[in-house]
Amino acid sequence: MKCSKDGEFTKGELTRFGTIQLSPSAGVLNYGQAIYEGTKAYRKENGKVLLFRPDHNAVRMQLGAERMLMPSPSVDQFVDAVKQTAFANKRWVPPSGKGSLYIRPLLMGTGPVLGLGPAPEYTFIVYASPVGNYFKEGTAALNLFVEEEHARAAPGGSGGVKSITNYAPVLKALSRAKSLGFSDVLYLDSVKKKYLEEASACNVFLVKGRTIVTPATNGTILEGITRKSVMEIAFDQGYQVVEKAVHVNEIMDADEVFCTGTAVGVAPVGTITYQDKRVEYEAGDESVCQKLRSVLVGIQTGSIKDTKGWVTCIN
Numbered sequence: 328m329k330c331s332k333d334g335e336f337t338k339g340e341l342t343r344f345g346t347i348q349l350s351p352s353a354g355v356l357n358y359g360q361a362i363y364e365g366t367k368a369y370r371k372e373n374g375k376v377l378l379f380r381p382d383h384n385a386v387r388m389q390l391g392a393e394r395m396l397m398p399s400p401s402v403d404q405f406v407d408a409v410k411q412t413a414f415a416n417k418r419w420v421p422p423s424g425k426g427s428l429y430i431r432p433l434l435m436g437t438g439p440v441l442g443l444g445p446a447p448e449y450t451f452i453v454y455a456s457p458v459g460n461y462f463k464e465g466t467a468a469l470n471l472f473v474e475e476e477h478a479r480a481a482p483g484g485s486g487g488v489k490s491i492t493n494y495a496p497v498l499k500a501l502s503r504a505k506s507l508g509f510s511d512v513l514y515l516d517s518v519k520k521k522y523l524e525e526a527s528a529c530n531v532f533l534v535k536g537r538t539i540v541t542p543a544t545n546g547t548i549l550e551g552i553t554r555k556s557v558m559e560i561a562f563d564q565g566y567q568v569v570e571k572a573v574h575v576n577e578i579m580d581a582d583e584v585f586c587t588g589t590a591v592g593v594a595p596v597g598t599i600t601y602q603d604k605r606v607e608y609e610a611g612d613e614s615v616c617q618k619l620r621s622v623l624v625g626i627q628t629g630s631i632k633d634t635k636g637w638v639t640c641i642n
């Protein structure tokens with residue numbers, strides 16, 4: 328779907344996956360004017376295909392578009408495009424429990440712009456790919472490294488929205504951590520370098536007794552849809568759920584730590600390394616993380632009744 332600076336998006340069309348043509352002076356290539364979303368289609372035991380809360384991705388794209396000075400498709404246009412893409416690719420949705428179809432809506436400034444400014448034209452694309460586990464660890468516990476040199480986002484920046492420009496600055500830190508054998512990086516705030524933010528593509532939680540704590544989203548952390556779904560499930564199960572500034576020492580003292588995200592799911596953390604300290608966490612079958620994970624996965628794949636209206640069947 329295409330749109331001029333202030334106009335309406337045109338009706339989209341389904342095409343085969345392939346390359347797209349861009350002007351060398353497209354806004355996205357020169358000034359990073361683009362945001363994306365990530366959502367998934369899951370297969371139910373009976374073969375039906377379910378989408379998980381795509382309307383929340385639509386609203387988050389609108390917030391991101393506003394921050395990046397872009398027009399955005401309406402919630403209906405967004406959800407319809409996601410549904411059509413999932414439907415057209417339904418044979419690629421893996422069997423229940425064997426993966427999912429990752430769906431990537433992408434909004435970018437495709438019009439030419441030489442002087443710094445917003446692009447005169449925008450393109451909204453949705454594409455999809457079957458995926459398995461995000462981490463090479465599979466469903467095993469992750470080993471995280473607390474990054475002190477590189478920050479992910481700064482106050483007043485674009486860290487709170489899903490701008491493509493948030494991801495390039497983490498490539499170096501992530502690649503260094505991976506080369507040292509870690510699964511992912513935990514980023515600290517860029518001002519005091521003492522408060523937890525999130526990992527490269529997922530939010531982070533800690534568990535202490537019956538309390539579950541996650542860093543408050545303050546404009547530098549992405550408000551994950553998995554994050555808010557897990558918080559609601561945890562609250563329903565009687566845990567105390569707290570959003571606040573989380574000092575790095577607090578996570579080193581937790582019983583459990585886990586990460587949440589569309590790609591990542593709900594992933595247990597086995598160890599965190601911060602400076603010269605390495606802490607191990609509870610991550611077994613009886614952990615809080617695994618209990619919350621099984622409820623979320625159950626809702627997403629239709630094995631647990633969706634009493635919250637979170638899933639939509641597309642076929």
Ligand code: PMP
Nearest residue numbers: 528529530549551552553588589
């Ligand atoms: N933080 C970042 C930086 C991410 O890229 C993602 C993935 N979208 C998340 C958190 C988790 O968000 P969600 O649960 O909506 O996928």
